Amino acid sequence: MKESTNEFALTLKAIIDTAIDGILTINNRGVVESINPAAANLFGYEADEVIGNNIKILMPEPYHSEHDGYIQRYNKTKEPRIIGIGREVQGKKKNGHIFPFRLAVSEVILNDRVVFAGVVHDLSDVKKAESEIVELNKKLEKKVNERTYELEKTVNKLLQTNSTLESEISERITIENKLKLSEEELKQSLSKERELNELKSRFVSMASHEFRTPLTSVLS
Secondary structure (H helix, E strand, O other): OHHHHHHHHHHHHHHHHHOOOEEEEEEOOOEEEEEOHHHHHHHOOOHHHHOOOEHHHHOOOOHHHHHHHHHHHHHHHOOOOOEOOOEEEEEEOOOOOEEEEEEEEEEEEEOOEEEEEEEEEEOHHHHHHHHHHHHHHHHHHHHHHHHHHHHHHHHHHHHHHHHHHHHHHHHHHHHHHHHHHHHHHHHHHHHHHHHHHHHHHHHHHHHHHHHHHHHHHHHO
């Protein structure tokens, strides 16, 4: 039985030590009892630099100053604010760099004492990708707006040109109509002129005939 228990403990330790995500445990006073290589590497510490220290050394302000109060409040009220609930928080590396990660905390009762286990998943790459997507969307939106503006300018120019053409066509039609009207009036004037000329010719012919007839009678 003891051998089986030891084998299980070794298996569990191997799983924790090789886990991709960071795993650490703290007691009910916030003191770190264990930290796996992934978590130590993520925060930039050696394991022995973290174990025995308060977990708040891995937290930036204001969480650093508020964390002891969180634990004291939970020990008194047992009202969880983060325990059993995964959430996005910020961590502080040894070099002072602040980075985002997802934290899931669970409460474990071990040998009649409370241990809190935390699983840490780095979100730096995710946030970087999100930031790049936002930046790309801004650039794309800018390009679309610029293109839309150019298209609107082109459309407005075409509309203006079309309006000018319509005006010119309308003016040309008006001129053509006036020319046709003038041509018709000219034709009518010419026709009247011909009629007058014919009347004049007839009158002259008749007058000439009338004048010649009396003269002939006298001369004879």
